[in-house]
Amino acid sequence: MVAALTRVFGVHNIALAEDVVQDAFCRAMEVWKFRGIPENPSAWLMATAKNRAIDVLRRQRTARTSAPELGRLLESEWTLAPVVDELFAPNAIKDDLLRMMFSCCHPRLSEEAQVALILHILCGFSVGEIASAFVSGHTAIEKRIQRAKKVLAGSKRLFDVTLPADFSARLPAVHRVLYLLFNEGYHGASAESAVRAQLCHEAMRLAAILLEHPRGATSTTYALSALMCLNAARLPARVDASGNLTSLFDQDRLLWDRKLVLEGLKLLELSASGSELTAYHVEAALASVHATAPRTEDTNWATIVSLYDTLMTIHPSPIVALNRAIAVAQHEGPERGLEEINAIEDRKRLSAYPFYSAALGELELRRGRHETAREHFRAALALARNPMERRYLGRRMNACERDDSQHVGFYEEFQNRPLAFESCLEGVHRS
Amino acid sequence: MSEFTFLFRGRDTSASPEQMQKTTQKWVAWFKELGEKGHIKDPGHPLEAAGKVVMGKQKTVHDGPYAEAKDIVGGFTLIEARDLSQAVELSKGCPILEVGGSVEVRPIQILNM
Numbered sequence: 001m002v003a004a005l006t007r008v009f010g011v012h013n014i015a016l017a018e019d020v021v022q023d024a025f026c027r028a029m030e031v032w033k034f035r036g037i038p039e040n041p042s043a044w045l046m047a048t049a050k051n052r053a054i055d056v057l058r059r060q061r062t063a064r065t066s067a068p069e070l071g072r073l074l075e076s077e078w079t080l081a082p083v084v085d086e087l088f089a090p091n092a093i094k095d096d097l098l099r100m101m102f103s104c105c106h107p108r109l110s111e112e113a114q115v116a117l118i119l120h121i122l123c124g125f126s127v128g129e130i131a132s133a134f135v136s137g138h139t140a141i142e143k144r145i146q147r148a149k150k151v152l153a154g155s156k157r158l159f160d161v162t163l164p165a166d167f168s169a170r171l172p173a174v175h176r177v178l179y180l181l182f183n184e185g186y187h188g189a190s191a192e193s194a195v196r197a198q199l200c201h202e203a204m205r206l207a208a209i210l211l212e213h214p215r216g217a218t219s220t221t222y223a224l225s226a227l228m229c230l231n232a233a234r235l236p237a238r239v240d241a242s243g244n245l246t247s248l249f250d251q252d253r254l255l256w257d258r259k260l261v262l263e264g265l266k267l268l269e270l271s272a273s274g275s276e277l278t279a280y281h282v283e284a285a286l287a288s289v290h291a292t293a294p295r296t297e298d299t300n301w302a303t304i305v306s307l308y309d310t311l312m313t314i315h316p317s318p319i320v321a322l323n324r325a326i327a328v329a330q331h332e333g334p335e336r337g338l339e340e341i342n343a344i345e346d347r348k349r350l351s352a353y354p355f356y357s358a359a360l361g362e363l364e365l366r367r368g369r370h371e372t373a374r375e376h377f378r379a380a381l382a383l384a385r386n387p388m389e390r391r392y393l394g395r396r397m398n399a400c401e402r403d404d405s406q407h408v409g410f411y412e413e414f415q416n417r418p419l420a421f422e423s424c425l426e427g428v429h430r431s
Numbered sequence: 432m433s434e435f436t437f438l439f440r441g442r443d444t445s446a447s448p449e450q451m452q453k454t455t456q457k458w459v460a461w462f463k464e465l466g467e468k469g470h471i472k473d474p475g476h477p478l479e480a481a482g483k484v485v486m487g488k489q490k491t492v493h494d495g496p497y498a499e500a501k502d503i504v505g506g507f508t509l510i511e512a513r514d515l516s517q518a519v520e521l522s523k524g525c526p527i528l529e530v531g532g533s534v535e536v537r538p539i540q541i542l543n544m
């Protein structure tokens with residue numbers, strides 16, 4: 001709704017658009033107390049916001065403060081209501097969402113600011129909800145969003161999605177932000193913060209909107225959507241009832257969302273057209289190999305290794321190399337895995353990454369070197385970034401006491417998100 | 432059964448959207464319960480905060496009501512109850528009380544001819 005109203009009032013009046021939405025919400029809350037919640041609450045809210053917008057425009061009477069291209073139409077009493085009506089039509093709203101999505105991916109904004117802005121404006125998340133999702137301070141997020149809105153308001157108009165060159169130029173940024181949004185939700189998904197799984201769903205919803213637009217439905221968008229679906233399919237099995245992370249090996253595959261898997265595979269097929277091959281394509285393919293293995297033992301590790309080989313040519317990084325080494329270990333045994341790890345170029349960049357030490361720990365554990373394994377896990381534990389990771393690594397450390405080399409759970413944490421973990425290598429704390 | 436008015440005062444304007452939603456749901460539940468027991472004559476409406484006050488022989492018109500937020504009537508409901516005591520008991524379930532608001536319970540004067 002804010003997107004639609006920003007079109008009515010103009011991008012420099014984003015605050016006014018938000019006020020109208022807020023106002024409509026408050027009114028709805030009051031009336032529904034007495035008259036009950038309607039069957040279609042969002043239609044009700046939409047209508048209320050629309051009427052309020054018309055009121056505001058009538059009172060303002062200076063359409064020059066509104067969107068310049070609508071100016072004269074909004075000034076005349078005859079056309080005012082019909083024009084606003086049209087702007088609220090379902091197709092127009094979808095366009096507005098896309099326009100807003102692209103506008104939020106403003107080159108002058110940091111990626112974190114872009115993600116926060118999208119969550120706030122497009123997904124309706126409150127500052128508090130965003131702060132808890134990013135494990136960040138309320139004030140920090142508030143400032144970030146305020147500054148971002150200023151940048152947005154500074155542009156004369158919302159991004160024009162009809163200009164092909166501009167569209168293609170900004171599409172990669174949009175992809176990246178949606179990917180980051182999904183990753184934030186996926187990696188953080190836990191019993192304690194349901195809002196994080198919501199992030200995944202929001203990312204998927206926005207990617208779907210992108211797919212509905214003829215110019216947005218590129219091979220890469222399909223790949224991105226595929227990887228989201230295939231990974232989101234595992235969410236129900238990822239965290240157990242006590243809020244503990246469950247590795248890919250131990251997950252109850254019956255809990256995987258079959259519909260999402262099928263959706264993801266379908267999207268992966270669609271991404272295979274054309275000659276684009278991005279990291280998203282490879283990640284989606286990796287996810288599909290796991291998603292189609294009925295049991296862990298059935299996973300085609302050879303394919304996984306070769307997919308990582310491909311990823312290394314597109315997007316070489318120590319993290320990708322680490323994930324590849326782990327896959328090699330799965331395929332050829334812990335010795336080979338350790339060889340590959342030691343062969344990683346600039347692996348010292350991985351020193352702050354807990355799962356680097358954890359990987360060494362796992363492989364040593366499999367070789368029966370309990371002492372060495374425990375030391376690695378101890379090091380990993382010291383680098384853990386949240387309670388869930390701490391618990392997980394603590395358990396692995398304890399597993400070294402018993403002869404628990406059979407329990408080989410750790411892959412889940414490694415194999416995903418090779419791209420997003422770049423920031424942790426640079427020592428930037430995700431905030 | 433006799434009729435009574437509930438006059439609500441003390442709307443909480445500082446609530447976050449999440450809180451507002453929760454509050455609305457509480458009201459909906461409260462009204463549902465009253466309705467199921469046959470106590471709702473008319474659920475009534477919320478009232479806009481700003482209006483006018485027309486006073487006296489001069490019929491002067493002022494902006495108003497000017498009163499503290501806790502004193503302004505924010506809404507009303509028409510209730511059916513056995514007597515004032517029961518009406519009062521029924522009002523105790525109102526969520527506005529939880530945020531420090533109040534419910535004024537007034538019998539409606541009806542002349543039985």
